Amino acid sequence: MARMKKRNLRRKDGVWDPLVDSRQARARAAGVPQTPQSMSPSYRLAYTDDDFLSREELRPVRLQLELLKPEMVLSERGINSTIVMFGGARIPEPGGDAWAARNETQRKNLTAASIYYDEARKFSTLCSQHSAQTHYKEYVVVTGGGPGVMEAGNRGAAEIGAPSIGLNIVLPHEQAPNRFVTPELSFNFHYFAIRKMHFLLRAKAVVVFPGGFGTLDELFETITLMQTGRLALVPLILFGEKFWRTIINFEALAEFGTIAPNDVDLIRFVETADEAWDIISKFYQTMDPKKVPMASGVR
Numbered sequence: 501m502a503r504m505k506k507r508n509l510r511r512k513d514g515v516w517d518p519l520v521d522s523r524q525a526r527a528r529a530a531g532v533p534q535t536p537q538s539m540s541p542s543y544r545l546a547y548t549d550d551d552f553l554s555r556e557e558l559r560p561v562r563l564q565l566e567l568l569k570p571e572m573v574l575s576e577r578g579i580n581s582t583i584v585m586f587g588g589a590r591i592p593e594p595g596g597d598a599w600a601a602r603n604e605t606q607r608k609n610l611t612a613a614s615i616y617y618d619e620a621r622k623f624s625t626l627c628s629q630h631s632a633q634t635h636y637k638e639y640v641v642v643t644g645g646g647p648g649v650m651e652a653g654n655r656g657a658a659e660i661g662a663p664s665i666g667l668n669i670v671l672p673h674e675q676a677p678n679r680f681v682t683p684e685l686s687f688n689f690h691y692f693a694i695r696k697m698h699f700l701l702r703a704k705a706v707v708v709f710p711g712g713f714g715t716l717d718e719l720f721e722t723i724t725l726m727q728t729g730r731l732a733l734v735p736l737i738l739f740g741e742k743f744w745r746t747i748i749n750f751e752a753l754a755e756f757g758t759i760a761p762n763d764v765d766l767i768r769f770v771e772t773a774d775e776a777w778d779i780i781s782k783f784y785q786t787m788d789p790k791k792v793p794m795a796s797g798v799r
Contacts, residue, residue, distance in 0.1 A: 587649025587709030624656025
């Protein structure tokens with residue numbers, strides 16, 4: 501009998517597994533002599549072949565992988581719930597350069613909007629202080645991982661030594677991971693749909709700061725899922741009532757009849773971090789987490 505190297509056949513989850521794992525097979529395949537046959541793309545192990553995995557026919561597999569990878573990491577970390585923070589990538593910190601401004605009007609508005617960077621930072625700190633009481637299993641801050649309000653969210657957690665999650669996505673601009681995301685919780689996505697799922701899978705509250713099309717998309721996705729009974733009616737909080745009422749006439753939608761009059765009540769407006777946390781805190785003090793209400797979905 502050939503001499504075998506000893507290895508632990510007990511997996512991390514305690515399951516007995518006598519089969520050679522894929523990492524060992526990958527190492528063995530890489531060690532074969534280089535010949536025209538072994539150097540051919542067809543010889544590559546399928547799961548190590550980037551060109552193969554990037555083919556159009558493999559899209560269903562890539563979708564599944566993007567769903568699985570963050571879910572497995574967050575589960576292994578013991579993260580049970582999150583506070584979602586959406587908001588504009590172009591909002592600078594107070595005293596910072598309004599780098600995205602294309603004219604003086606935009607520069608003035610973005611500079612004034614830096615108050616939301618500060619409030620996002622403070623709000624994240626509040627969430628993280630309460631998260632610490634659960635050993636960072638509940639109320640963990642999650643952002644889009646980029647600059648602006650997202651950076652402020654991750655920064656507020658990092659400044660008190662708390663972990664926070666960043667869900668980045670591959671874009672032509674604006675979207676590199678900010679330096680405050682916990683490295684082990686920094687994820688990257690190709691598919692917007694899967695990224696959106698991960699934002700909401702553990703959400704105990706969704707907090708939205710002023711932003712652009714991406715922020716609007718995330719807001720309307722969230723409120724539509726609530727309205728149609730596909731997402732529990734967790735607190736949905738908008739920072740900056742004047743901003744939101746300037747760009748969206750929620751009451752006009754209700755008056756026109758394209759939404760129900762009480763759909764407007766799904767949203768709460770605040771101006772400060774303390775107000776936002778107070779809403780979340782009171783909601784879960786009076787609401788059994790096992791019995792959070794759902795909309796009927798009946799229009």
